[in-house]
Amino acid sequence: MLIIEQNPHESIREYVYRFLKLNIIDLNLPPGQSISEQDVATQLRVSRTPVREAFIKLSQENLLDIIPQKGTYVSLIDTDQVEESKFARETLEKEVIQQACADFPSEELFQLQSCLALQELCISEKNYHRFFELDENMHSIIFKGCKKARIWNMLQLMNAHYNRVRILNLKGKEFEWDQLLEQHRELVKAIREKDVALGKRTIDLHLNKVVVDLEHLRKEQGHYFLTTKQQVFTVTNK
Incomplete structure (x- = not known):
């Protein structure tokens, strides 16, 4: 597991929770x-x-399955939760992008452009973990620039299964990082040039990519996914 430092003013309980959640989402603790x-x-x-x-x-939060008399297991990825999170992000983020293309603070625009430069560096170094963090940070900046930071924080509470699919894909497909970076460039361009149509078209393509990825990953990594709701507690010793 990836060991992280405890933040100042962070309780031990908060630190342990953050450590475990990060390692679950980053698949250091696989489903x-x-x-x-x-x-x-x-x-x-x-x-x-x-x-x-x-x-x-x-x-x-449905990330651990605690089974009495048997043990505790990292929850398998629930595709229903993935699709629900995708629906929430798609519905809300399209509106936020539309607002960003109409009016966006120059300071946050500079942060987005800096984020793009760092993502390019991550690709050259093949650092998927940092690339994912910057991806998340970029979307967070867009919400913050539109004064919707609390909505982004709300989405984060339900994004764990969705994000594990994204991480699983990033770990296995380095050649797609360029595609994601290009979509990020298009989003920044849409915001900078106030091009609402480009912004909505790009965010739709960007967020719907997870649906295509999900179908592929279930075929390639089926043991990481729930097959039905009834199997939520039937984790096998694989």
């Missing part, structure tokens, strides 16, 4: 893998209490 409170506590050098609390919270 279906067993995980124990004691192992995490030992690795982070903390007591089991904050780990147990983090487990419960992640279970409530």
Whole structure:
């Protein structure tokens, strides 16, 4: 697992939760893998209490399956949740992009352009993890520039399964990073030139890509996905 530093003023409970969620979404803890409170506590050098609390919270977010008398497992990817998150992002982000193309602060536009430059560097270094972070940051900047930061934060609460699909695809398809970067360039161009049609067309293409990716990934990595809702607790020892 990727060890991260505890932030200033962050409680141990918050730190353990953030550490586990990051590693689940980044697939360092892959879907279906067993995980124990004691192992995490030992690795982070903390007591089991904050780990147990983090487990419960992640279970409530459908990222961990806690099965009595059996163990705790990283939840398999739920395609219903992926599609629901995609619907929410598509519905809200189209409206936000439309607002951004009409009026967008120069400071946030500069941040978007800086983000593009860093994404180019990530591609040259084949750093998918940092590329994903910058991708998220870019969309966050757009929402913030339109005074919709709280809506972005709300979306993040339901995006975990959606983001695991994105990470799974980024890890396996370096050649598609250029395509994503080009779409980001088009979004920034649309905002800079106040081209609403280009902005809406690009964000539609950008967000719908996950649907195509999902179909491919379920064929290639089927063991990472739930097959039906009834199988949510039937994690096998793979």
